[in-house]
Amino acid sequence: MTISTLSDRLSRYNKFFLLSPLLFFLIFFFAGPLLWLFRVSLYQSRGSSGFGIGGADGKEGGGFYVEGTWTLENYFKFFQDEYFRDIMFFTVELAFIVTVVTMLVSYPMAYYIYKAGAKLKTFLLIIVILPKLSNMLVLVYGLQILLANNGWINKALVGLNIIDEPVKLVYTLFSVVVSKVLLIAPYTILVITAALHGLDRTLRDAAMGLGASGTRAFLTITFPLSLPGSYVALLITIVWALGAFVSPLLLGNPDLQTLATEVPKQTFENVNWAMGSAIAFIILGLMFLVVLVFNLIIGSAIKWRTA
Amino acid sequence: MNTEEQKVVLEVKNLTKEFGDDTAVKNISFDLYDGEFLFVIGPSGCGKTTTLRMIGGYESPSSGEIRVRGQLLNNVPLEKRNIGMVFQSYALFPHMTVQKNVEYGLRMRGVSKLARKKKAAEVLSLVELEDYAARYPAQLSGGQKQRVALARVIALEPDLLLLDEPLANLDKRLRDTMRIELKKLQEKVGITTLYVTHDQEEALTMADRIVVMHDGNILQVGSPKDVYNDPTSQFVAGFLGETSSFQGKARVASDGFNEIVIDEAMIVRPIATNSFQAESSVFVSIRPERIKLSKEKQTQEVNCTTGIIDFVSYLGSHVFYFINILNGTALLKASEPIPHGEASFKVGDFVHAYWQEDNVVCITDK
Ligand SMILES: Nc1ncnc2c1ncn2[C@@H]1O[C@H](COP(=O)(O)OP(=O)(O)OP(=O)(O)O)[C@@H](O)[C@H]1O
Numbered sequence: 001m002t003i004s005t006l007s008d009r010l011s012r013y014n015k016f017f018l019l020s021p022l023l024f025f026l027i028f029f030f031a032g033p034l035l036w037l038f039r040v041s042l043y044q045s046r047g048s049s050g051f052g053i054g055g056a057d058g059k060e061g062g063g064f065y066v067e068g069t070w071t072l073e074n075y076f077k078f079f080q081d082e083y084f085r086d087i088m089f090f091t092v093e094l095a096f097i098v099t100v101v102t103m104l105v106s107y108p109m110a111y112y113i114y115k116a117g118a119k120l121k122t123f124l125l126i127i128v129i130l131p132k133l134s135n136m137l138v139l140v141y142g143l144q145i146l147l148a149n150n151g152w153i154n155k156a157l158v159g160l161n162i163i164d165e166p167v168k169l170v171y172t173l174f175s176v177v178v179s180k181v182l183l184i185a186p187y188t189i190l191v192i193t194a195a196l197h198g199l200d201r202t203l204r205d206a207a208m209g210l211g212a213s214g215t216r217a218f219l220t221i222t223f224p225l226s227l228p229g230s231y232v233a234l235l236i237t238i239v240w241a242l243g244a245f246v247s248p249l250l251l252g253n254p255d256l257q258t259l260a261t262e263v264p265k266q267t268f269e270n271v272n273w274a275m276g277s278a279i280a281f282i283i284l285g286l287m288f289l290v291v292l293v294f295n296l297i298i299g300s301a302i303k304w305r306t307a
Numbered sequence: 308m309n310t311e312e313q314k315v316v317l318e319v320k321n322l323t324k325e326f327g328d329d330t331a332v333k334n335i336s337f338d339l340y341d342g343e344f345l346f347v348i349g350p351s352g353c354g355k356t357t358t359l360r361m362i363g364g365y366e367s368p369s370s371g372e373i374r375v376r377g378q379l380l381n382n383v384p385l386e387k388r389n390i391g392m393v394f395q396s397y398a399l400f401p402h403m404t405v406q407k408n409v410e411y412g413l414r415m416r417g418v419s420k421l422a423r424k425k426k427a428a429e430v431l432s433l434v435e436l437e438d439y440a441a442r443y444p445a446q447l448s449g450g451q452k453q454r455v456a457l458a459r460v461i462a463l464e465p466d467l468l469l470l471d472e473p474l475a476n477l478d479k480r481l482r483d484t485m486r487i488e489l490k491k492l493q494e495k496v497g498i499t500t501l502y503v504t505h506d507q508e509e510a511l512t513m514a515d516r517i518v519v520m521h522d523g524n525i526l527q528v529g530s531p532k533d534v535y536n537d538p539t540s541q542f543v544a545g546f547l548g549e550t551s552s553f554q555g556k557a558r559v560a561s562d563g564f565n566e567i568v569i570d571e572a573m574i575v576r577p578i579a580t581n582s583f584q585a586e587s588s589v590f591v592s593i594r595p596e597r598i599k600l601s602k603e604k605q606t607q608e609v610n611c612t613t614g615i616i617d618f619v620s621y622l623g624s625h626v627f628y629f630i631n632i633l634n635g636t637a638l639l640k641a642s643e644p645i646p647h648g649e650a651s652f653k654v655g656d657f658v659h660a661y662w663q664e665d666n667v668v669c670i671t672d673k
């Protein structure tokens with residue numbers, strides 16, 4: 001093979017060469033383990049009591065699942081067992097609350113950033129991104145301290161005579177929601193801000209030139225046109241909220257646990273790898289379902305975009 | 308046109324707009340009369356759009372006055388002015404049908420649904436888009452979008468229509484058609500219109516009057532005929548239409564007439580009403596279609612020159628000659644109508660060029 005044909009071949013595949021490090025990474029550290037996890041979810045669980053300490057018990061081979069089996073029993077068990085069902089319902093409920101709060105907080109903030117002058121805009125964007133530059137655990141522990149019974153908020157409220165005794169803020173639904181919103185909102189805000197900046201500003205001018213007040217121009221033009229972009233932000237928020245893990249774990253209580261916190265519980269505490277894997281895939285399925293349903297509903301509502 | 312008795316619709320007085328250290332519009336004044344089609348023309352960045360945006364209320368003036376039918380508009384907010392603006396990008400609302408777009412202004416003014424429908428149907432038929440009411444802007448061609456944008460503002464029966472390069476986004480053929488359509492529509496509706504463009508052809512063919520802007524200033528205001536035939540500045544002469552221009556020195560000839568000598572070789576004699584200071588520098592401009600060419604020497608001693616054809620540009624109905632004159636130090640442009648399709652001269656031909664006194668435009672300043 002001559003040099004020139006070799007370089008021809010290289011250039012034909014050069015796209016793939018550029019992609020290859022990422023591709024390698026994705027295949028070996030993401031797709032591979034995911035497939036294996038799926039396989040694990042189809043094994044029979046070892047201990048049906050939920051305490052199947054999977055130590056090597058010799059005869060049956062030991063381990064974290066029954067080798068060589070193929071079954072959907074983990075999935076069936078999940079949907080039959082009230083314990084798991086409750087956790088799933090709470091996960092969805094929490095995701096719903098977090099999504100609503102995040103969107104309600106993010107949209108006005110994004111709109112404010114969009115409207116701000118150049119200097120204020122840069123400042124606000126830095127403020128939004130800043131929490132994301134610090135460690136997530138630092139953020140959550142910080143919140144724990146802030147919301148504690150003898151934390152700043154309670155001290156301030158008592159000090160100002162607004163309340164007589166500290167209110168329980170931490171380890172409640174409130175603290176879980178607040179921390180989860182804090183973790184997601186920066187992304188939501190950035191995506192909506194980008195969507196707003198993508199709008200044609202002359203449309204608002206045109207609306208006002210046709211007699212619309214600022215408010216009506218917003219309601220009839222800016223807001224509806226920002227929806228397709230905000231919809232992307234909404235999906236990111238929901239998917240992320242469904243996977244809530246750190247917030248319920250560190251700021252919740254035993255009644256406020258989610259599917260994501262259940263995965264390590266099953267896997268490591270109960271040493272039931274099969275069940276843990278099954279739950280992981282149920283979370284994934286839930287996310288797909290939500291994206292699918294939203295696409296069907298909202299995708300058809302914004303048909304003018306593709307028309 | 309524009310006699311004193313005519314009603315003034317728009318009055319712009321000493322209007323100035325500063326952006327930081329940059330002055331985009333410098334103390335300009337002009338009037339717009341009832342039913343008039345006034346063009347503001349000038350090169351890119353000369354402040355046309357800024358002027359239009361101030362009149363429309365999208366930008367606030369740094370100083371000066373804007374009055375519509377006598378009412379001072381400076382502090383009237385955008386949405387309270389009854390001025391229709393068509394944006395260069397059309398600014399149609401992409402999430403609304405053509406019908407909804409056209410009804411939008413009426414809806415904002417609280418017009419009933421029935422009346423809105425009636426009016427929308429009326430203006431849509433005016434722009435011949437009745438059958439497109441249910442479409443979204445993305446489903447329209449450039450020319451159709453442009454007509455919807457027009458219909459949308461005409462529906463409000465504004466005091467004044469502002470158009471910012473409405474044809475700039477269309478291809479040449481469509482632009483030529485729309486130019487006629489737009490002119491007809493303007494006459495039909497009788498709406499007072501201010502039209503911004505940098506296309507001199509558009510201005511010359513459509514305008515009742517033209518305002519020529521350059522670098523934030525108004526250089527000249529007049530009918531297309533005035534502006535084309537009697538430009539008062541070098542810039543206007545060069546900006547509207549083709550021209551050959553020369554810098555020369557004024558002198559008084561032996562027979563007592565004023566004349567201008569260019570390069571000590573070519574003598575240009577304008578009509579006698581022009582008077583100059585002796586030895587002053589004068590700028591001379593001659594339109595190509597006013598120049599005649601011949602192979603034979605002419606009898607006249609002035610207003611003629613000789614040269615060699617350097618380039619022939621064939622335009623179908625016309626040919627354009629670029630002639631090297633004054634030993635190749637200057638270029639003279641001449642055009643010739645060719646009803647029989649054949650050009651009279653070819654590259655390399657030696658020609659005598661000559662013209663009439665009244666075809667010479669002299670500009671003393673600048
Ligand atoms: N918002 C703004 N901030 C700062 N400078 C501006 C702004 N708008 C316009 N300018 C400046 O003012 C000058 C005039 O701009 P304008 O848009 O009025 O030009 P124009 O005549 O419409 O040009 P074109 O034919 O290219 O549309 C330009 O130098 C431009 O850079």
Ligand SMILES: [Mg+2]
Pocket residue numbers: 355356357
């Ligand atoms: Mg412009």
